Amino acid sequence: MTMEAMETPEQRIRTLAVELLREGKIDMFVGLRRGVLPLTGTPCFIPASRGGAQEDLEQAVGQLVWGGYSAPNLAAYLVSFYEPDLRLKQQPEKPVLGLQVRSCELRSVYTLVREKQVPRDKLVLVGVPCRGMVDLRRLREKLDLERVTDAVEEPGALKLKLPGGEVVRLDREEFIEDACRECRRPSVPEESVDFLVDGPSRKEAAGVYDAVRAFEDRPVEERWRIFLEETSKCIRCYACRQACPTCYCRDCFAEQTDLHWIGASAELSDIQLFHLVRIFHQAGRCSSCGACARACPVGVDLRTFTQKIVKDVDEFFGSLPGFSLEEVSPLNVFREDDGEEFMSEP
Amino acid sequence: MGKQKQQAKILDKAKLPDLIEALSARAVCLGPVRSADGPRWERLKPSSVLDLESVNTRLSPKAVFLPQREVLCTFRGDRLEDSPPESEAERTVLFGVRACDARALQCLDLVFGPGQSRFSDPYYLERRERALIITLACREPGRACFCTSVGGSPAGTEGADVAAVDLGAELLLTAVTDKGRDFLGEQEALLTAADQSHLESARNQAERARSLVGAVDLEKLTETLARDFDDPVWEELARPCLGCGVCAYLCPTCHCFDISDEVDSRGAGVRIRSWDCCQYPLFTRHASGHNPRVNRKQRLRQRIMHKYAYTVENSGVIFCVGCGRCILNCPAHLDIRVTLRALQTRGGRS
Amino acid sequence: MTARNPYLPSPVRIEDIVIENELRDLKTFKLVFEREEDRSAFRYLPGQFGELSVFGAGESPFGIASAPCEEDYLLFTVKKTGTVTGELHNCEPGRTLGVRGPFGNGFPWERMEGRNILIVSGGFAFTTLRSSIVQMLHPDNRRRFGRLTVVYGARDPGEFLYKELLASWESDPEIDLTLTVDREPESAWKGRVGLVPNVVKELAPAAENALALVCGPPIMIRFTVPVLQELGFADDEIILSLENRMKCGIGKCGRCNIGAKYVCIHGPVFTYAELSDLPPEY
Numbered sequence: 021m022t023m024e025a026m027e028t029p030e031q032r033i034r035t036l037a038v039e040l041l042r043e044g045k046i047d048m049f050v051g052l053r054r055g056v057l058p059l060t061g062t063p064c065f066i067p068a069s070r071g072g073a074q075e076d077l078e079q080a081v082g083q084l085v086w087g088g089y090s091a092p093n094l095a096a097y098l099v100s101f102y103e104p105d106l107r108l109k110q111q112p113e114k115p116v117l118g119l120q121v122r123s124c125e126l127r128s129v130y131t132l133v134r135e136k137q138v139p140r141d142k143l144v145l146v147g148v149p150c151r152g153m154v155d156l157r158r159l160r161e162k163l164d165l166e167r168v169t170d171a172v173e174e175p176g177a178l179k180l181k182l183p184g185g186e187v188v189r190l191d192r193e194e195f196i197e198d199a200c201r202e203c204r205r206p207s208v209p210e211e212s213v214d215f216l217v218d219g220p221s222r223k224e225a226a227g228v229y230d231a232v233r234a235f236e237d238r239p240v241e242e243r244w245r246i247f248l249e250e251t252s253k254c255i256r257c258y259a260c261r262q263a264c265p266t267c268y269c270r271d272c273f274a275e276q277t278d279l280h281w282i283g284a285s286a287e288l289s290d291i292q293l294f295h296l297v298r299i300f301h302q303a304g305r306c307s308s309c310g311a312c313a314r315a316c317p318v319g320v321d322l323r324t325f326t327q328k329i330v331k332d333v334d335e336f337f338g339s340l341p342g343f344s345l346e347e348v349s350p351l352n353v354f355r356e357d358d359g360e361e362f363m364s365e366p
Numbered sequence: 367m368g369k370q371k372q373q374a375k376i377l378d379k380a381k382l383p384d385l386i387e388a389l390s391a392r393a394v395c396l397g398p399v400r401s402a403d404g405p406r407w408e409r410l411k412p413s414s415v416l417d418l419e420s421v422n423t424r425l426s427p428k429a430v431f432l433p434q435r436e437v438l439c440t441f442r443g444d445r446l447e448d449s450p451p452e453s454e455a456e457r458t459v460l461f462g463v464r465a466c467d468a469r470a471l472q473c474l475d476l477v478f479g480p481g482q483s484r485f486s487d488p489y490y491l492e493r494r495e496r497a498l499i500i501t502l503a504c505r506e507p508g509r510a511c512f513c514t515s516v517g518g519s520p521a522g523t524e525g526a527d528v529a530a531v532d533l534g535a536e537l538l539l540t541a542v543t544d545k546g547r548d549f550l551g552e553q554e555a556l557l558t559a560a561d562q563s564h565l566e567s568a569r570n571q572a573e574r575a576r577s578l579v580g581a582v583d584l585e586k587l588t589e590t591l592a593r594d595f596d597d598p599v600w601e602e603l604a605r606p607c608l609g610c611g612v613c614a615y616l617c618p619t620c621h622c623f624d625i626s627d628e629v630d631s632r633g634a635g636v637r638i639r640s641w642d643c644c645q646y647p648l649f650t651r652h653a654s655g656h657n658p659r660v661n662r663k664q665r666l667r668q669r670i671m672h673k674y675a676y677t678v679e680n681s682g683v684i685f686c687v688g689c690g691r692c693i694l695n696c697p698a699h700l701d702i703r704v705t706l707r708a709l710q711t712r713g714g715r716s
Numbered sequence: 717m718t719a720r721n722p723y724l725p726s727p728v729r730i731e732d733i734v735i736e737n738e739l740r741d742l743k744t745f746k747l748v749f750e751r752e753e754d755r756s757a758f759r760y761l762p763g764q765f766g767e768l769s770v771f772g773a774g775e776s777p778f779g780i781a782s783a784p785c786e787e788d789y790l791l792f793t794v795k796k797t798g799t800v801t802g803e804l805h806n807c808e809p810g811r812t813l814g815v816r817g818p819f820g821n822g823f824p825w826e827r828m829e830g831r832n833i834l835i836v837s838g839g840f841a842f843t844t845l846r847s848s849i850v851q852m853l854h855p856d857n858r859r860r861f862g863r864l865t866v867v868y869g870a871r872d873p874g875e876f877l878y879k880e881l882l883a884s885w886e887s888d889p890e891i892d893l894t895l896t897v898d899r900e901p902e903s904a905w906k907g908r909v910g911l912v913p914n915v916v917k918e919l920a921p922a923a924e925n926a927l928a929l930v931c932g933p934p935i936m937i938r939f940t941v942p943v944l945q946e947l948g949f950a951d952d953e954i955i956l957s958l959e960n961r962m963k964c965g966i967g968k969c970g971r972c973n974i975g976a977k978y979v980c981i982h983g984p985v986f987t988y989a990e991l992s993d994l995p996p997e998y
Contacts, residue, residue: 055699057509062699063606092698096608161402166421166508255434255615262610263697275648277799283628285435285640315697317424317612319403438723441771444812449724483967483981485722595995622970625963629772652961653798658997676976
């Protein structure tokens with residue numbers, strides 16, 4: 021048994037990060053560190069040149085964590101590193117980034133590479149295992165999360181400390197995000213990344229489309245009512261769009277004024293169109309990571325609609341995004357055998 | 367002492383539904399209603415289940431005075447038709463506003479009142495005029511609260527017309543303004559006199575709550591912000607930010623808005639204002655394409671500087687009440703306390 | 717809303733439209749208030765701006781090009797760049813628009829009393845300077861100011877605004893006007909050739925008891941300010957007018973700040989000294 025195999029995933033990530041940084045293989049490592057609030061993770065950017073001693077790098081890398089911390093999809097940060105600065109004639113050299121990726125984040129990265137937003141050869145991908153992310157919203161329904169002073173994650177449990185010392189022990193699986201519960205590929209394949217961190221991942225979900233089918237099976241009035249109810253909560257903050265790694269348009273349709281597609285406010289019809297169009301723009305591109313729903317401050321259930329699109333693209337075109345760098349999105353390609361039922365049998 | 371007792375009344379919590387009924391007859395009555403996702407500002411009915419224990423609502427009550435979408439005027443073709451009539455601002459009672467949110471309204475008053483610009487915002491001011499604010503003192507702060515570090519306190523009464531304290535089975539109600547005094551007078555039938563023990567309970571509760579609020583050292587902040595505009599630390603601090611707008615939308619003192627026209631195919635339309643956010647990339651982009659704040663670092667710096675430096679320079683007030691909503695709801699889990707601390711400790715090392 | 721609502725535009729009628737340049741993307745609109753009470757309430761100083769509305773398209777801020785002494789109308793010169801300006805350029809005389817204002821601080825007229833005034837401008841930033849010059853040249857006002865020197869540059873002869881007015885000023889003894897174009901033009905041009913900063917340097921106007929009003933594209937300002945400083949103008953004697961993205965115009969919407977200053981209420985006119993204290997975010 022090698023030293024590597026005895027390391028926890030967290031330790032292995034730190035070892036890899038410090039090696040890559042020290043050896044000058046990357047300009048910056050992008051991972052997660054603990055957020056201030058319990059069970060949260062916040063993106064951590066560690067540049068190679070710290071201007072200081074070795075210990076500085078060790079200390080920086082020592083912040084990196086692995087676990088079910090609720091965190092954004094790290095791929096959402098990539099485009100800004102590689103997009104050209106239109107003010108400059110000569111573009112500066114772009115950095116080589118080391119990036120830790122869960123399976124869903126990897127799929128987002130692949131889509132960005134395929135769409136030429138991020139160069140593959142500038143990325144050193146460190147695949148990490150995933151047991152699923154803690155669902156803070158569900159936790160908040162269970163107890164007053166704001167007063168929890170500390171939390172510890174164990175393989176099967178969440179232990180939350182309340183003021184006064186009381187410890188509440190919860191079944192971890194009960195508080196895992198829906199996106200993770202429905203994950204079709206929680207483990208990162210070794211050949212898809214540059215380094216693979218060993219460790220426990222969830223099992224692939226059995227009924228990935230169960231929730232979507234349950235929605236589809238409802239009568240149309242019921243589906244409309246759900247759509248209405250969910251979109252009524254929206255405050256048009258764009259957190260879903262900003263958190264989504266594949267929403268990177270410089271000029272989002274929702275904010276265009278030269279062609280005023282939709283109004284700017286939280287007027288319901290504008291909200292509905294915003295979501296419908298944004299979700300359709302994700303067709304053939306969504307990695308089902310759930311970052312959009314997780315980011316939403318008012319709990320709009322976006323996933324019912326995003327996963328419906330994922331299912332449709334899967335069923336109509338036999339395609340799921342982000343598994344291969346070579347595939348072309350079915351919506352960017354015309355094939356003579358494309359189905360036409362929507363025209364003949366709407 | 368005697369005067370204080372005169373202004374302080376007791377409402378048996380069992381009578382809350384009666385109070386709500388009495389208020390609803392003549393005003394829109396809003397309060398924090400229990401929901402699976404935490405208390406939400408909703409219109410109250412006598413049967414409403416109030417949540418007076420949770421730390422705070424997710425959305426602040428600023429939307430009552432500065433709605434996400436507000437019609438400024440209507441037009442038809444090239445002609446202005448109408449602006450919302452005075453009577454549209456209904457009499458409103460907000461019950462259960464936390465001290466931080468009430469203070470925040472005073473910050474917004476500085477913006478929408480004549481202030482530095484000699485112009486007043488009639489839409490906001492009408493709503494404020496017609497509203498009665500009943501604050502509810504916090505018994506136990508949350509982990510993201512830091513009101514005491516920005517000049518507030520859990521039982522603070524700034525911005526309140528009536529200050530309420532939850533004493534368990536009873537609410538202690540104290541008039542803070544004339545409006546509040548009149549209100550208590552109107553509700554006399556439901557109220558009883560408060561005595562020394564009530565007042566002492568309230569005082570003890572306030573002291574205890576105050577001692578529990580996490581402190582953030584902001585002593586060097588003004589000096590740092592004035593001096594370190596170009597410090598490279600801003601670049602680091604801005605990296606995890608997604609530019610998503612949640613912080614500004616939920617912040618009780620953030621007030622930036624956009625004005626746009628919406629017109630139908632027959633030429634009838636409205637000019638609306640809607641919430642906007644300095645973190646959005648297009649916020650400062652000129653028609654020519656030039657954008658003075660083209661990157662995330664500049665935009666994050668703007669937000670911090672605006673709240674903790676520019677408003678202090680212009681009106682002497684920090685535009686932050688320590689409510690913690692930005693901390694609790696940031697999808698990237700940025701923590702403004704960490705940001706402020708980093709600025710103060712890094713300052714001057716560039 | 718009994719008190720005057722600063723968000724509501726007053727109706728104005730387009731009386732005339734003048735196409736100012738060969739590219740035809742600069743038009744001057746002559747606007748007349750429909751209601752006398754709006755006209756008489758609209759008291760402004762040169763340097764201030766107004767918000768022009770085209771209902772349905774939106775609103776945009778423009779420096780007021782007319783002078784207060786031109787009592788019966790307002791002039792705005794609009795460059796076609798976006799949605800609202802595009803819509804404005806589609807308008808015909810007779811159409812009703814909306815005007816809000818006047819907003820902003822205007823030029824520092826009290827300080828300017830009794831001083832020599834140097835005006836340096838480039839491109840289509842000349843609008844509020846037209847307002848200033850017309851106001852100063854008015855017989856009732858002229859003696860309140862000293863020498864009036866103007867350097868106005870354009871890319872080529874076709875790009876000058878207010879050509880007729882400029883022609884009348886060239887032979888007006890009360891004003892010393894120098895026009896210059898960036899490069900030797902193809903068309904016949906008897907005037908100067910040279911970039912504005914260089915021309916100012918050559919002319920070397922005296923800084924003594926003078927104030928310089930500088931309005932132009934950022935690059936012109938960047939190279940003109942050092943020339944003025946060398947000539948002896950103190951930083952607070954160099955007066956600039958800024959452009960920024962503005963919406964409400966009244967200091968509420970939070971969009972136009974540069975540091976702690978809102979361009980719409982503390983500006984758009986700032987001295988170079990004031991600007992040096994502000995972050996370079998404009």
